[in-house]
Amino acid sequence: MKTQVLNQLKEKAIWFVFVILFIGFAIANERFLTMNNMFTIARQVSMYGIAAIGMTFVILIAGIDLSTGSIITIVNVVCAYLMVNSGFSMTAAIICSLLMATLIGLLNGFMVSTIGIPAIIATFATQTIFEGAAYLLSGGTPVYGFDERFKVIGQGYVGPIPVPVIIMACCFIAGSFILNKTYFGRYFYAVGGNEEASKLSGIRVSFIKYLIYSLSGFFAGLAGIVMLSRTNSAQPTAGKGYEFDVITCVVLGGVSVAGGYGKISNVIAGVLIIGILTNGMVLLNVSSYTQLVVKGIVLILAVGFDCIQQKRKLI
Amino acid sequence: MNNEYVMQLQNIRKEYPGVVALKNVSLEIKKGEILALIGENGAGKSTLIKTCSGAVIPTSGKIMINGKEFSSMTPQLASENGIAIIYQEFNNVGGLSAAENLFLGHPIKKGFLIDKVAMEKEAEKAFKQLNINIDPKVLVKDLTVGYQQMIEIAKAIQQDAQVLVMDEPSAPLTTAEVESMFKVVELLRAKGVSIIYISHRLDEIFRLSDRIVVLRDGEYIKTLTTKDTHVEELIQLMVGRELNETYPPRNSCIDKNKVVLELNKVCGNGDRDISFKLHKGEILGLGGLVGAGRTELAQIIFGAAKKESGQIIFNNKEIDPKTPREAIDIGIALVPEDRKRHGALLQTSVKNNINMPIYKRISRLSVIDSKKEYEIAKKYKEELVIKTPNLNQIVKNLSGGNQQKVILGKWLAANSELIIFDEPTRGIDVGAKYEIYKLINHLVENGKTILLISSEMEELMGMSDRIIVLAEGNITGELRREEFDQTSIMRLASAMKEVKIKNENTGS
Numbered sequence: 094m095k096t097q098v099l100n101q102l103k104e105k106a107i108w109f110v111f112v113i114l115f116i117g118f119a120i121a122n123e124r125f126l127t128m129n130n131m132f133t134i135a136r137q138v139s140m141y142g143i144a145a146i147g148m149t150f151v152i153l154i155a156g157i158d159l160s161t162g163s164i165i166t167i168v169n170v171v172c173a174y175l176m177v178n179s180g181f182s183m184t185a186a187i188i189c190s191l192l193m194a195t196l197i198g199l200l201n202g203f204m205v206s207t208i209g210i211p212a213i214i215a216t217f218a219t220q221t222i223f224e225g226a227a228y229l230l231s232g233g234t235p236v237y238g239f240d241e242r243f244k245v246i247g248q249g250y251v252g253p254i255p256v257p258v259i260i261m262a263c264c265f266i267a268g269s270f271i272l273n274k275t276y277f278g279r280y281f282y283a284v285g286g287n288e289e290a291s292k293l294s295g296i297r298v299s300f301i302k303y304l305i306y307s308l309s310g311f312f313a314g315l316a317g318i319v320m321l322s323r324t325n326s327a328q329p330t331a332g333k334g335y336e337f338d339v340i341t342c343v344v345l346g347g348v349s350v351a352g353g354y355g356k357i358s359n360v361i362a363g364v365l366i367i368g369i370l371t372n373g374m375v376l377l378n379v380s381s382y383t384q385l386v387v388k389g390i391v392l393i394l395a396v397g398f399d400c401i402q403q404k405r406k407l408i
Numbered sequence: 409m410n411n412e413y414v415m416q417l418q419n420i421r422k423e424y425p426g427v428v429a430l431k432n433v434s435l436e437i438k439k440g441e442i443l444a445l446i447g448e449n450g451a452g453k454s455t456l457i458k459t460c461s462g463a464v465i466p467t468s469g470k471i472m473i474n475g476k477e478f479s480s481m482t483p484q485l486a487s488e489n490g491i492a493i494i495y496q497e498f499n500n501v502g503g504l505s506a507a508e509n510l511f512l513g514h515p516i517k518k519g520f521l522i523d524k525v526a527m528e529k530e531a532e533k534a535f536k537q538l539n540i541n542i543d544p545k546v547l548v549k550d551l552t553v554g555y556q557q558m559i560e561i562a563k564a565i566q567q568d569a570q571v572l573v574m575d576e577p578s579a580p581l582t583t584a585e586v587e588s589m590f591k592v593v594e595l596l597r598a599k600g601v602s603i604i605y606i607s608h609r610l611d612e613i614f615r616l617s618d619r620i621v622v623l624r625d626g627e628y629i630k631t632l633t634t635k636d637t638h639v640e641e642l643i644q645l646m647v648g649r650e651l652n653e654t655y656p657p658r659n660s661c662i663d664k665n666k667v668v669l670e671l672n673k674v675c676g677n678g679d680r681d682i683s684f685k686l687h688k689g690e691i692l693g694l695g696g697l698v699g700a701g702r703t704e705l706a707q708i709i710f711g712a713a714k715k716e717s718g719q720i721i722f723n724n725k726e727i728d729p730k731t732p733r734e735a736i737d738i739g740i741a742l743v744p745e746d747r748k749r750h751g752a753l754l755q756t757s758v759k760n761n762i763n764m765p766i767y768k769r770i771s772r773l774s775v776i777d778s779k780k781e782y783e784i785a786k787k788y789k790e791e792l793v794i795k796t797p798n799l800n801q802i803v804k805n806l807s808g809g810n811q812q813k814v815i816l817g818k819w820l821a822a823n824s825e826l827i828i829f830d831e832p833t834r835g836i837d838v839g840a841k842y843e844i845y846k847l848i849n850h851l852v853e854n855g856k857t858i859l860l861i862s863s864e865m866e867e868l869m870g871m872s873d874r875i876i877v878l879a880e881g882n883i884t885g886e887l888r889r890e891e892f893d894q895t896s897i898m899r900l901a902s903a904m905k906e907v908k909i910k911n912e913n914t915g916s
Contacts, residue, residue, distance in 0.1 A: 274776060275775050279776070282756060286753050287753055287755075291753065295733045295736040295737075
């Protein structure tokens with residue numbers, strides 16, 4: 094009984110961290126706890142949240158996707174280019190760029206699953222390739238001048254709630270549904286827990302890997318669309334370094350880097366923590382360099398905590 | 409006690425929780441002799457030699473080396489006292505040269521630097537002494553397995569080994585390589601090195617050894633002088649245990665008219681020309697020593713390894729499963745040998761494990777019917793009497809026997825017709841074993857067909873309707889239930905045909 098309660102507390106621990114951090118910032122700066130700032134945070138984290146769904150899947154099977162930031166960038170540039178220079182309709186441009194993002198994910202899946210390149214190297218390569226491609230396509234200059242309707246995705250409201258927050262919520266619901274209600278979710282956990290035993294239980298492990306990396310590409314692409322609409326101009330550096338924050342969110346949310354364990358609900362907490370941490374530090378006038386130092390330490394703490402848990406399990 | 413002996417093991421006993429692996433085994437080895445150590449799988453050979461190297465600490469007993477007494481060894485003590493062990497897995501570093509490997513751990517130095525030239529010179533000398541023709545500069549990864557083993561031997565001699573223990577040294581070698589290894593071993597004997605030679609190939613034992621020590625079930629049985637014994641006597645000693653375990657009774661359920669599985673000259677994964685028929689309701693036992701190619705055959709049938717040639721016919725249809733998924737979908741299941749690594753998903757719940765192969769079948773538009781999921785898990789939990797507090801318990805927390813039942817439940821849920829068991833009771837305690845046997849009977853009584861791989865001869869004989877014995881990837885014989893007999897199985901498993909001919913030639 095006692096261990097059960099303890100385990101439950103451990104599972105919710107990340108939410109306590111969130112609450113403490115929240116209260117801390119609220120006390121430190123009176124501008125933090127305003128309605129206006131809350132919505133700012135919500136809008137800021139929406140992109141992390143959307144991309145974090147795909148990353149959660151990837152880390153669940155003990156993989157990693159470093160191409161998230163570059164996919165966000167290339168989607169920004171391509172979607173903008175299609176709308177401004179190629180005369181695509183808004184819908185067509187969005188669909189095409191999401192398709193491209195998914196295909197980049199599929200390419201990652203091919204390299205990891207079929208060729209057998211370690212995920213960290215394969216996705217590091219695609220990161221570099223599409224960062225370069227975005228520059229080549231945009232010529233290094235921002236692309237802008239979109240349809241007014243396009244702004245709705247990143248800047249619109251439904252009642253008092255910003256549209257990107259609604260998109261993020263839908264993504265979390267979809268992610269949670271996939272993980273808990275469909276057989277794919279069972280397969281993801283199984284493959285992450287033990288690839289060989291999964292194969293011998295009849296799971297097509299390579300198909301699952303293709304699927305997961307494609308999903309990761311898709312969600313990164315969706316985050317890219319939201320970002321493009323928010324900023325209203327495609328920057329060739331739009332998503333640079335984004336994967337770092339997204340990975341931190343997921344690991345903070347308790348998804349084990351060893352694979353096989355993690356919950357979407359806690360990833361939400363991870364996303365919110367990174368959100369208020371970034372926002373709070375800005376309000377407190379912490380320099381962006383110091384912010385990097387802090388975020389790096391947070392990642393080490395999160396992974397370190399997970400590794401200690403893993404070691405205990407082995408004993 | 410007696411200076412004639414280089415090393416003596418006296419009353420070595422090793423207990424593990426619930427098992428006695430060695431029961432007061434004693435063994436002596438003289439200077440310059442080859443002592444063969446033989447016994448069935450699990451007789452305790454490996455455990456015994458590990459006590460010499462320090463890898464296993466004996467519960468009681470002592471080890472005497474040149475008159476010095478030890479209660480246990482450490483790897484360092486062993487090497488200081490001239491004991492070297494050559495395992496089946498070599499300790500070579502592939503990216504370093506032959507000379508560098510020879511001096512691994514204690515290189516010849518010139519100041520702070522490694523003196524490559526001196527090492528190469530010394531290595532050349534060392535190799536020459538053993539009549540081995542290896543270029544000291546060549547990288548070890550570019551050498552054949554045979555030469556890599558030679559380097560291991562040379563390394564042991566370089567470190568002044570007086571007792572060299574070789575664990576199944578011929579297993580990875582080709583016939584020609586075995587010949588050269590024999591020559592080196594004989595040369596070492598002539599130089600006064602004592603050799604403990606472990607092998608299950610009895611022909612080698614007769615060719616090489618001076619004396620033979622037989623172990624069985626962790627007990628010392630007998631020491632024989634090689635020239636005064638013969639194959640039949642050895643086999644008798646290795647298997648001569650009394651059969652006292654009981655097996656649950658079963659009415660024969662064989663339907664002679666229905667062949668479920670037929671293999672026709674199947675080759676691949678190390679196996680050659682495997683042909684047999686398996687009838688509905690039959691339990692066909694696959695006997696043989698570890699490494700005989702039984703697990704490998706199971707992998708081919710289950711689609712987990714590639715078939716090179718030959719036909720597999722399942723329910724009158726030729727099949728060629730490329731993945732376990734395909735095999736599962738036509739009704740073939742495998743309960744693998746390594747339960748924890750390959751069988752159960754330990755971090756996953758009982759419910760999810762049981763449903764894992766059939767999630768697609770119980771889903772609509774990929775959404776799981778959670779009521780069905782629960783009911784199926786519950787059904788097999790009850791049918792197989794899986795002891796678990798609830799269906800959401802993770803499998804890791806169950807006992808070995810119950811884990812095995814979960815794996816079985818998964819295949820029953822998948823409606824498998826042919827179930828391949830690979831060492832189904834390994835690491836399972838006695839009471840749970842009996843329960844597994846009852847379940848296997850229950851399966852055939854309900855129309856399932858079983859292929860049973862087991863290294864425990866009693867289990868094989870107690871459970872099978874028929875036994876096929878494999879040795880080194882080939883079928884060496886088939887026995888009907890009335891022909892079951894430990895000696896015959898052992899003879900087939902040791903691939904004794906050749907030796908028999910040899911013996912007849914020498915007139916014994």
